[in-house]
Amino acid sequence: MTDFAQKAYTLETSPSLKRRHAKEARFKWYGRIAITIALSFLVFMFGAIFLRGMGAFQQTKISIEVTFSEQVIDPNGVRDPEILALANYKPILTAALTRTFPNVIERRDKGRLYKLLSSGAVYEMGKLVSDNPDLIGTSQTIWLPASSEVDLFMKGKIDTSLPEELRRIKNQDITYIKALKQSGQIKKKFNTAFFTNGDSREPEMAGILGAALGSFFSLLVCFMIAFPLGILTAVYLEEYAHKSKLTDLIEININNLAAVPSIVFGLLGLSIFLGVFHIPRSTPLVGGMVLALMTLPTIIIASRASLRSVPQSVRDAAFGLGASKTQATFHHVVPLAMPGMLTGTILGMAQALGETAPLLMIGMVAFIVDIPQGVTDAATSLPVQIFLWADSPEKGFVERTSAAIIVLLAFLILMNLLAVFLRRKLEKRW
Amino acid sequence: MGIIMDIQTEQAAALKPPILSAKNVDVFYGKKQAIDDISLGIPENQITALIGPSGCGKSTFLRCFNRMNDTISVCQVTGDIRFAGQDIYAPKVDVVALRARIGMVFQKANPFPKSIFDNVAYGPRIHDLAENKDHLEDIVITSLKRAGLYDEVSDRLDEAGTSLSGGQQQRLCIARAIAVDPQVILMDEPCSALDPIATSVVEDLMEQMREKYTIVIVTHSMAQAARISQKTAFFHLGKLVEYGETEKIFINPEDIRTQNYISGKIG
Numbered sequence: 001m002t003d004f005a006q007k008a009y010t011l012e013t014s015p016s017l018k019r020r021h022a023k024e025a026r027f028k029w030y031g032r033i034a035i036t037i038a039l040s041f042l043v044f045m046f047g048a049i050f051l052r053g054m055g056a057f058q059q060t061k062i063s064i065e066v067t068f069s070e071q072v073i074d075p076n077g078v079r080d081p082e083i084l085a086l087a088n089y090k091p092i093l094t095a096a097l098t099r100t101f102p103n104v105i106e107r108r109d110k111g112r113l114y115k116l117l118s119s120g121a122v123y124e125m126g127k128l129v130s131d132n133p134d135l136i137g138t139s140q141t142i143w144l145p146a147s148s149e150v151d152l153f154m155k156g157k158i159d160t161s162l163p164e165e166l167r168r169i170k171n172q173d174i175t176y177i178k179a180l181k182q183s184g185q186i187k188k189k190f191n192t193a194f195f196t197n198g199d200s201r202e203p204e205m206a207g208i209l210g211a212a213l214g215s216f217f218s219l220l221v222c223f224m225i226a227f228p229l230g231i232l233t234a235v236y237l238e239e240y241a242h243k244s245k246l247t248d249l250i251e252i253n254i255n256n257l258a259a260v261p262s263i264v265f266g267l268l269g270l271s272i273f274l275g276v277f278h279i280p281r282s283t284p285l286v287g288g289m290v291l292a293l294m295t296l297p298t299i300i301i302a303s304r305a306s307l308r309s310v311p312q313s314v315r316d317a318a319f320g321l322g323a324s325k326t327q328a329t330f331h332h333v334v335p336l337a338m339p340g341m342l343t344g345t346i347l348g349m350a351q352a353l354g355e356t357a358p359l360l361m362i363g364m365v366a367f368i369v370d371i372p373q374g375v376t377d378a379a380t381s382l383p384v385q386i387f388l389w390a391d392s393p394e395k396g397f398v399e400r401t402s403a404a405i406i407v408l409l410a411f412l413i414l415m416n417l418l419a420v421f422l423r424r425k426l427e428k429r430w
Numbered sequence: 431m432g433i434i435m436d437i438q439t440e441q442a443a444a445l446k447p448p449i450l451s452a453k454n455v456d457v458f459y460g461k462k463q464a465i466d467d468i469s470l471g472i473p474e475n476q477i478t479a480l481i482g483p484s485g486c487g488k489s490t491f492l493r494c495f496n497r498m499n500d501t502i503s504v505c506q507v508t509g510d511i512r513f514a515g516q517d518i519y520a521p522k523v524d525v526v527a528l529r530a531r532i533g534m535v536f537q538k539a540n541p542f543p544k545s546i547f548d549n550v551a552y553g554p555r556i557h558d559l560a561e562n563k564d565h566l567e568d569i570v571i572t573s574l575k576r577a578g579l580y581d582e583v584s585d586r587l588d589e590a591g592t593s594l595s596g597g598q599q600q601r602l603c604i605a606r607a608i609a610v611d612p613q614v615i616l617m618d619e620p621c622s623a624l625d626p627i628a629t630s631v632v633e634d635l636m637e638q639m640r641e642k643y644t645i646v647i648v649t650h651s652m653a654q655a656a657r658i659s660q661k662t663a664f665f666h667l668g669k670l671v672e673y674g675e676t677e678k679i680f681i682n683p684e685d686i687r688t689q690n691y692i693s694g695k696i697g
Contacts, residue, residue, distance in 0.1 A: 242503055313540035317603070319501060320536065321553040321610060322529035331552075332542060 049409075053402030059191035059204060060146040060154040062117060062180060066096040067139045068129060074136060085130040089122040093144075100185070101176065112172055116180075118145040120205035145193065146186065148203040148396035150177060154188055157395075194403065198371045199385065203396025206389070208404055210371045214284055214364070214379030215353060215411075221288020221375055222295055222352050227345055229292075230299030234341070237300075238307040239329045258297035265294045266361030274362060282363035282378040290358045295348040302344020306337040339426040346419040350412050356383040382408045447515070449474040449644050450495055450614060455509030457490050457499065464490045466668040468509075472614075472661070477636060477645045479655035479676065482665030483691065488648045489537075491665070492616050495646065496532040497525050513614070530557050533607030537619040539599035541591030541606070546583050549591040549602055550574060553610035569609055576642075577605035578635050597628025601635065608643075615639070617647040621654065633658050652692060656680050664688045 013021075070077070073087045097113055098104070104113050121144040128142065129135050145151075149168045152158050154177070158169050180186035197207025233254075241247045269290035273279045279286045310333050318328035334341075359365065364380050365388065372379035380388070382404065389401040448471030457465035464487045472478050480488040490499065497518060499505040511518050518528055530553075541549050550570040553559075560566035570587075574580035579601045583594070591602055600620055607615055617636075621629040636645055636658055649655050655662050656676060663673040664685075672679060672688045683689045 311540075313536065313538055314542065315501070316498070316534075316536055317540040317542060317606075318552075319498060320496070320529060320534035321556070321606065322526045323552075323556055324526050327556055331556075336543065 046409075049402050049405050052399055053404075053406045054399075055155050055157070056194060056399040056403030057191050058155070058188045059193065060151040061143040061187060061189050062146050062150075063141055063143050063185045063187070064093075064096045064100055065139055065141045066092050066125070068092065068136050070136050073129060079133045079136075081130040081133075084133060084136075085126040087126060087129070089125040089129075092125070093117065093122060101179070109172065112170065113176060115147055116150055116173065116176055118147045118202055118204045120200065120202050121145055123205075143187075143189065145204045148394060149173070150186075151204055152395060153177060154186065157399075194400070198369045199367060199380070199388070200369060201367075203392075203394050203400055206397070206400055208382070208385065208407055210368060211380050211382045211385035211404070212407065212411075213372050214287075214368075215381040215383075217284030217372060217375045217379065218287040218291055218359075218364075218381055219349055219353060221285055222291040223345070223349060225289060225292035226295040226299055226348065230296050230345065230348075231303055231341055233296075234300045234303030234307060235329060235334060238304050239333065240325065254297050254300050258301060261357070262294055262355050263357040263361065265290050266358030268293065269358060270361045280376055280378075282366050282368070282380075283376050284364075284372065284379050284381075285375040286362050287359050287364050287379075287381065288375065290362060291352040291355060294355065294358060295345075295352045298348035298351065299341075299345050302347070303337070303341040306340025306344065307333060309340065310336045339423045342422050342426065343419045346415055346422070350415040350419075353381075353411060353415065354383055354408065356381075356387055359384050360387075382411070446474065448472050449514055450646070451510075451512045452491075452494070453510040453512075455491070455494060455507065455511060457487070457494065457508075458506040459502070460504045464668055465494075468670045470663055470670060470673050472644065472646055474613075474644050475640055475642075476660040477640055477647060477658050478661040478663065479659035480646065480648045480663050480665060481650075481652060481655050481691075482671075484650075486665040487668040488663075488665045489618050492618055492646060492648050495614070495616055496529050496534055498534065500525060530610050531612050532614040532616060533610060533612035534616045535600070535603050535607055535618065535620050537622055539596060539603050539623070541594070541599050541602050543590065543592055545588045546574075546591050546594070546602060547587040550605050550609045553606060557610060559610070573605040573609040574602075576608050576639070577601045578631065578638075579605055595628070597624050597631060600624060600628070600632060604632075604635065604639075608639075612643065614644045614646065617645060619648050619650060622650060629654070652680075664691065666691070 069092065072091055073089070074084060094110075094114055097117070098110070101113055104110055124144060125142075146154070149158070150173070153160075153169050153174070158167060160167070160169075160174070164171055177186060193205060194207050196209055197205060198210030200206040237247060237250065269286060273286050273289055274281055279289070314332050314336065315328050318332050323331065359381055363378075365384050366378060366380065367388070368378050368380055370377070386401055386404045386408065389397045389404060450472040451470070453469045455465055455468045456463065466487075468491060480492060482488050493499045494507055494511055495513070495518070497507075499507055507519065513528070513532065516523070542552065544552075547570055550573050551560075551566055554566055554569050560569055571580060574583065579598060582598060583589075583602075591599065594602060600623075604615075604620075621632055624632065633654065636647070639645060647655075647659065659676045661674065662676040662679040664671045664679065664683075664687075666687050672683060672685045679688065680692060683692060689695075
């Protein structure tokens with residue numbers, strides 16, 4: 001019995017075992033610390049963007065009673081929507097403001113009063129009337145966007161303790177705002193203009209729709225070019241091509257292309273697509289083509305990896321039955337590789353969505369107010385819009401920049417979720 | 431009298447030209463020689479077993495008969511291989527037609543990730559063997575019956591082929607090969623991943639199939655070769671050491687290497 005008590009049979013821990021356990025525990029903690037650091041950066045980044053950007057989803061609006069006088073808007077009575085939209089609404093607005101503040105008589109004071117409203121307010125009125133000509137001749141109470149300064153003041157982003165001459169909101173403006181507040185005529189409302197407008201010089205009128213559609217059209221073009229080209233290239237190289245010096249060279253070049261800085265693709269687009277082919281500048285068409293060049297290597301590499309992961313036994317089974325190469329490939333191998341190919345494509349597209357540098361080279365950085373209707377209309381894209389707004393001196397653009405980043409991130413997350421969903425959905429677990 | 435008759439039929443069988451024949455076949459993987467000058471003839475409606483230690487080239491040799499080695503780019507086959515008298519490596523031979531005549535069953539059961547029905551129907555579909563839907567169904571059911579699988583799966587033909595057990599999957603692969611109506615079926619260690627019961631089911635099946643098809647089987651199991659085959663070829667290091675009636679090879683082998691392998695001294 002005592003023999004078993006000897007050291008050779010002990011189940012208790014020894015110093016060397018203890019060291020091994022300690023090593024394991026240490027490694028676990030290294031991992032946890034690394035993840036915590038990474039997560040805290042992420043939380044910090046998202047937190048900062050959200051705190052700053054959330055404000056842009058609200059916009060201060062002022063309610064005033066305006067009289068749509070026919071004499072001012074449409075003296076000839078033709079009711080042409082275009083004339084109605086571009087008529088001079090300024091006198092209507094000033095008259096309405098004067099009626100709201102009857103005590104303001106001084107010219108200088110009136111000037112400040114008129115600046116409470118955005119300079120884009122007249123366009124909103126024009127749109128309202130042209131959409132609904134029956135308004136002419138009536139009096140209506142409507143909510144109009146306040147100017148960016150008033151908006152910032154309402155959101156508490158202006159430090160009123162500063163001396164008056166250092167602020168863009170003067171004490172007098174503050175008294176107007178307080179009066180409006182008391183009568184309930186100034187309120188922060190959901191900022192629909194941010195989602196329905198194109199770019200503007202006025203922060204309160206600037207919207208993301210133009211850039212979002214520009215991005216959408218660019219990605220559409222990019223997908224139409226890069227997806228078929230990428231998949232066909234991958235299938236050919238993986239399933240058909242005989243290994244030779246040439247295919248090795250092509251493979252090396254594809255891998256190298258994936259690592260080329262994106263601005264180089266922009267330069268290529270500038271000199272070839274714009275310089276040689278004369279494709280219209282600043283359009284989603286040329287933007288999408290440049291992005292397709294950039295996305296192509298990503299799609300090819302992901303698709304080839306996906307094809308390679310299809311077991312050889314599937315090909316053998318098809319060949320053994322007398323399937324031709326094309327039948328074996330398209331009946332069996334490609335369907336099995338499709339989820340991986342689609343995931344690679346979507347990830348490549350997500351990368352393209354966030355790309356700014358190559359678009360700067362082909363003129364998609366221009367200030368474009370109009371919302372693009374197709375791939376040949378001048379447009380910008382979401383990341384470029386962020387870049388433009390971040391560069392703007394107006395303080396109102398600060399929160400809009402962050403809001404645009406939120407929108408971009410939302411799209412990226414949506415695309416990645418789509419990739420995950422497609423992979424789950426299409427992957428056959430037979 | 432009976433004995434004389436037997437001898438006569440055997441002589442007749444021997445006189446009949448082999449359905450598959452190989453003459454001076456060499457196979458190279460790049461610079462490495464896998465098969466060294468092999469010549470043999472495979473008789474019709476018999477089971478021929480290719481045995482030998484791992485890496486002796488028996489699978490490579492088997493894959494020459496339906497040109498599966500074509501799919502390996504570094505593989506070079508030289509020599510004369512004939513199916514029913516035609517050179518299968520002749521330029522005018524369509525490898526697709528060849529593989530429709532010579533089917534194959536692989537070591538690892540490899541059903542397509544599709545339904546049982548579609549697995550069997552795939553071959554007839556690509557070769558346009560069925561005139562209509564009913565005919566196709568007919569082919570599928572007949573093939574499944576010949577493979578002895580129909581009774582087990584008749585009520586779930588639309589379920590995934592990969593959901594079957596290992597032995598059923600291998601019989602599904604046999605049904606799939608039969609569906610194209612080949613003359614020869616090559617089997618590359620079809621039972622190596624199966625348990626003894628599934629193996630015996632597949633072996634019984636092969637014995638029945640012999641009436642209609644010529645079977646060439648590569649096997650690691652000498653017992654299996656002895657049980658099922660009429661002819662046995664022993665391969666060693668890429669060379670054909672001995673080829674003859676199975677009984678003779680196992681009871682009275684001529685070559686010392688065959689003797690050693692069969693008695694378990696090498697392998």
